[in-house]
Amino acid sequence: MSYIGDIINGSKTLLTGMSITGNYFFKNLFTRKDVITQLYPDNMNELKMFDRFKGEVIMFHDENNQHKCDACTNCEIICPNGSIEIVWERVADPETGKNKKVLLNHIYHLEMCTMCGLCIEVCPADAIGWGQDFHHVTRDRADLTKVLNKPGSSIMPGVKEKK
Amino acid sequence: MEQQTFLADKIRTQEYFLNMGPQHPATHGVMRMVLKLDGEIIRNIDPVLGYIHRSIEKMCEHDNYKQIIHLTDRLDYLSAHMNNEAVALLVEKASGIEVSDRIKVIRTMMSELTRIASHTLWWGVMGMDTGALTTFMYAFRDRELINDIMEETCGARLTMNYSVIGGVRYDLHENFVKRVKDFIVHFKKKLPEYDRLLSDNVIFRKRTEGIGYITKEEAIAFGLNGPTGRASGFACDIRKLKPYSAYDRVEFQEVMATEGDAFARYKVRILEMWESLRILEQLVDQIPEGEHRVKTKAVIKLPVGEYLQRVETARGDFGVYVISDGGSSPYRLKFRSPGFANLHGLNKMSIGYKIADLIVNFSTIDVVVPDMDR
Amino acid sequence: MMNLTIISEWLSHYIAAEVAFYAELIVIAVIYLSVFALLGLFLVWLERRVAGFFQLRLGPNRVGPMGLFQTLADALKLVSKELTGTSKADKFLYKLAPYFVIITALMAIAVLPFSGELQAFDVNIGLFFISSVSSISVIGIFLAGWASNNKYSLIGGMRTGIQMISYELSVGMVVVTMATLAGTLQLSELVALQKDGWFIFTGHVPAFIAFAIFIIAGTAESNRTPFDLVEAESELGAGYHTEYSGMNFAYYFLAEFVNMFIISAVAVVIFFGGWLSPFGITDNIPYVGVFWFLFKTMAVVFLMMWFRWTFPRLRIDQLLTLEWKYLIPINMVNIVLMALLVWLGLTF
Numbered sequence: 001m002s003y004i005g006d007i008i009n010g011s012k013t014l015l016t017g018m019s020i021t022g023n024y025f026f027k028n029l030f031t032r033k034d035v036i037t038q039l040y041p042d043n044m045n046e047l048k049m050f051d052r053f054k055g056e057v058i059m060f061h062d063e064n065n066q067h068k069c070d071a072c073t074n075c076e077i078i079c080p081n082g083s084i085e086i087v088w089e090r091v092a093d094p095e096t097g098k099n100k101k102v103l104l105n106h107i108y109h110l111e112m113c114t115m116c117g118l119c120i121e122v123c124p125a126d127a128i129g130w131g132q133d134f135h136h137v138t139r140d141r142a143d144l145t146k147v148l149n150k151p152g153s154s155i156m157p158g159v160k161e162k163k
Numbered sequence: 164m165e166q167q168t169f170l171a172d173k174i175r176t177q178e179y180f181l182n183m184g185p186q187h188p189a190t191h192g193v194m195r196m197v198l199k200l201d202g203e204i205i206r207n208i209d210p211v212l213g214y215i216h217r218s219i220e221k222m223c224e225h226d227n228y229k230q231i232i233h234l235t236d237r238l239d240y241l242s243a244h245m246n247n248e249a250v251a252l253l254v255e256k257a258s259g260i261e262v263s264d265r266i267k268v269i270r271t272m273m274s275e276l277t278r279i280a281s282h283t284l285w286w287g288v289m290g291m292d293t294g295a296l297t298t299f300m301y302a303f304r305d306r307e308l309i310n311d312i313m314e315e316t317c318g319a320r321l322t323m324n325y326s327v328i329g330g331v332r333y334d335l336h337e338n339f340v341k342r343v344k345d346f347i348v349h350f351k352k353k354l355p356e357y358d359r360l361l362s363d364n365v366i367f368r369k370r371t372e373g374i375g376y377i378t379k380e381e382a383i384a385f386g387l388n389g390p391t392g393r394a395s396g397f398a399c400d401i402r403k404l405k406p407y408s409a410y411d412r413v414e415f416q417e418v419m420a421t422e423g424d425a426f427a428r429y430k431v432r433i434l435e436m437w438e439s440l441r442i443l444e445q446l447v448d449q450i451p452e453g454e455h456r457v458k459t460k461a462v463i464k465l466p467v468g469e470y471l472q473r474v475e476t477a478r479g480d481f482g483v484y485v486i487s488d489g490g491s492s493p494y495r496l497k498f499r500s501p502g503f504a505n506l507h508g509l510n511k512m513s514i515g516y517k518i519a520d521l522i523v524n525f526s527t528i529d530v531v532v533p534d535m536d537r
Numbered sequence: 538m539m540n541l542t543i544i545s546e547w548l549s550h551y552i553a554a555e556v557a558f559y560a561e562l563i564v565i566a567v568i569y570l571s572v573f574a575l576l577g578l579f580l581v582w583l584e585r586r587v588a589g590f591f592q593l594r595l596g597p598n599r600v601g602p603m604g605l606f607q608t609l610a611d612a613l614k615l616v617s618k619e620l621t622g623t624s625k626a627d628k629f630l631y632k633l634a635p636y637f638v639i640i641t642a643l644m645a646i647a648v649l650p651f652s653g654e655l656q657a658f659d660v661n662i663g664l665f666f667i668s669s670v671s672s673i674s675v676i677g678i679f680l681a682g683w684a685s686n687n688k689y690s691l692i693g694g695m696r697t698g699i700q701m702i703s704y705e706l707s708v709g710m711v712v713v714t715m716a717t718l719a720g721t722l723q724l725s726e727l728v729a730l731q732k733d734g735w736f737i738f739t740g741h742v743p744a745f746i747a748f749a750i751f752i753i754a755g756t757a758e759s760n761r762t763p764f765d766l767v768e769a770e771s772e773l774g775a776g777y778h779t780e781y782s783g784m785n786f787a788y789y790f791l792a793e794f795v796n797m798f799i800i801s802a803v804a805v806v807i808f809f810g811g812w813l814s815p816f817g818i819t820d821n822i823p824y825v826g827v828f829w830f831l832f833k834t835m836a837v838v839f840l841m842m843w844f845r846w847t848f849p850r851l852r853i854d855q856l857l858t859l860e861w862k863y864l865i866p867i868n869m870v871n872i873v874l875m876a877l878l879v880w881l882g883l884t885f
């Protein structure tokens with residue numbers, strides 16, 4: 001009889017579903033093996049992002065506080081959102097006497113950045129790259145506007161000025 | 164004889180309007196539907212878009228072709244890679260850039276991984292919309308593995324921005340092959356579990372079978388595509404019709420159903436995940452050697468003309484149409500988004516059914532609102 | 538009836554006997570209310586924790602040991618929240634509605650036999666009292682849906698009317714089935730009759746069918762998945778309590794869990810021998826029955842949680858199909874079957 005058959009088959013499918021969830025429940029109750037929760041602020045120190053993770057744009061500095069940016073403004077031009085502003089000035093080179101572009105501030109607006117990576121790709125000197133930090137939470141939007149070159153930093157010797 | 168009057172005849176009934184959205188848990192984002200209801204029965208649906216309009220097409224007209232790609236991530240964010248690929252393929256085709264086999268295979272594999280990720284998320288949300296909340300977490304467990312693969316290779320989990328003009332941004336990570344193989348093994352065990360938990364469930368079957376019928380003719384007339392169209396028997400898989408990347412060299416079946424109801428749409432997506440696994444299995448051991456990126460000019464200019472590139476995203480036929488005036492940015496760019504076309508079918512599917520059925524139908528056309536509302 | 542009369546005896550040394558009697562009532566009521574507020578909070582915690590394990594998560598685990606104080610923190614938050622409402626709502630009914638729900642839920646608690654010694658109100662129509670009191674709560678939900686001046690709430694309220702009235706019938710008929718076997722409606726007596734064997738075993742086949750029906754109808758009575766059409770998050774936002782905030786919302790929330798507890802407790806009393814221990818191992822020790830009663834009730838509560846975190850939701854017409862085409866006919870046959878078994882003496 002299909003009436004009783006329906007009830008039996010229906011109950012069977014319901015019990016199958018319950019067996020799956022029940023299986024996970026008891027496994028998690030006793031072993032926590034399948035638990036996928038990341039206890040975030042607790043595991044902050046162990047948490048390691050992948051090398052290519054796009055957290056923010058950073059500028060590389062060496063131990064002498066020197067960077068490679070010669071203020072060519074390629075990144076400022078390519079950026080689709082206007083997230084990068086470069087402030088530079090011309091300073092006479094003490095050795096040659098020629099006027100040379102010198103980076104004052106590499107301003108980076110993290111709040112506008114879409115992590116498209118075009119600036120990093122276009123940089124001729126590999127002065128900027130991806131940082132893996134993702135703790136960007138702040139109470140003030142202005143905190144997200146960053147100056148990438150560290151205070152007092154200067155350009156590495158040997159980086160040529162691009163045309 | 165005295166005319167007998169019933170109380171029911173004296174009660175005045177009327178249809179009423181119900182605003183569903185823009186803030187509603189089942190509208191998958193910010194979409195508003197003005198429902199005309201008779202009790203719980205739907206008489207008309209009036210979808211209102213515009214709550215997440217970002218004028219991406221107009222923005223594209225001001226950006227050069229390299230910059231456009233990162234905007235396409237934000238259309239259908241669940242098939243971000245396929246959207247990137249569409250623009251990249253279009254520009255490559257128009258400017259005559261030849262890409263290597265390696266690039267093609269990488270792109271295909273990434274597309275299929277994205278498709279599985281999108282379908283698993285859809286499955287979880289489908290369960291949630293019908294009231295089974297646990298499916299969501301199970302789906303996210305499996306999707307997480309794909310996200311890890313993506314993050315390791317592309318650097319991002321959702322808006323990958325991986326395909327660029329002339330190739331892909333980074334070469335495959337050394338762990339990629341191992342991770343994909345692990346995922347295939349893992350997912351082959353978990354997919355039958357999906358069936359046992361939800362597909363076979365008698366309540367779910369009753370909720371979806373025989374709901375939201377749409378015939379093949381209607382599907383074609385409304386422009387339904389992707390799994391939604393294929394569930395009505397409309398063969399519209401771009402991967403088969405106009406193979407791009409490496410789809411011409413892999414064997415897979417275009418998943419079709421003929422019932423045209425909500426369960427058919429559900430079934431097609433579940434089976435599509437199996438087909439995607441099949442494609443991945445074929446390619447994972449045969450990634451050709453070669454360069455991952457062809458050198459291109461700094462500023463790419465397309466010759467004057469009109470160009471169209473279609474790809475099959477997780478939601479269906481995604482088209483990019485570009486009119487070029489020879490400059491470095493398109494004169495006009497139009498995205499043909501699958502979600503927007505599928506939304507047209509919703510009215511046909513849901514009129515005469517109940518509110519609960521509307522939610523099921525809405526879920527089975529797999530909406531991503533930023534895709535419809537650009 | 539109960540040993541708690543010691544309170545009035547003790548008090549009557551200091552104050553007049555009549556005053557002591559009322560003072561005793563108030564003391565017991567306060568104890569019951571606070572115990573059940575805590576129980577409600579515990580059940581909410583349990584649900585979230587259990588849901589966590591079902592969903593491969595951990596659930597609340599930060600506030601207090603194993604997150605036990607999480608719901609307390611939530612309750613404090615809800616108390617401190619502003620009570621909002623819609624401008625054109627029927628203010629009086631809107632404010633009144635939550636009390637219907639919470640008061641009826643707490644009233645039904647009074648008759649539950651926690652152990653042989655601990656029962657506040659042992660009325661001889663106990664089961665009837667519970668089912669009649671708990672059916673009043675539908676008025677509260679109905680009023681909430683109507684008075685909120687919100688269409689989602691209204692649809693939720695209308696669904697409640699249909700659902701509760703239908704499933705009330707099934708619960709009532711299961712009670713009748715078991716009353717046929719037991720021959721009494723008094724809860725303490727029902728438990729005492731099961732000293733030699735729980736009714737689910739002595740009544741074997743019809744008792745088991747009755748239990749299956751009871752757990753389905755009970756889930757529907759307490760508006761939980763797969764019968765949570767009243768709230769139906771994905772369809773109606775939050776259903777009848779869409780417009781409620783703060784403590785008014787908390788009343789509904791608490792009432793849902795207390796109702797679940799009551800349904801489970803009734804199931805334990807009429808099927809699983811109430812506070813009796815298995816094989817009578819601890820029946821001679823007073824007050825240990827409380828442990829067994831709560832243990833069994835939590836087992837049934839867990840079963841209902843298991844349903845919730847596994848099944849999809851039914852549609853309104855399927856809900857009625859299930860009730861009127863399946864549960865009611867089966868129930869009727871079951872009553873006849875039970876009556877026959879009792880008549881022929883085929884029960885154990």
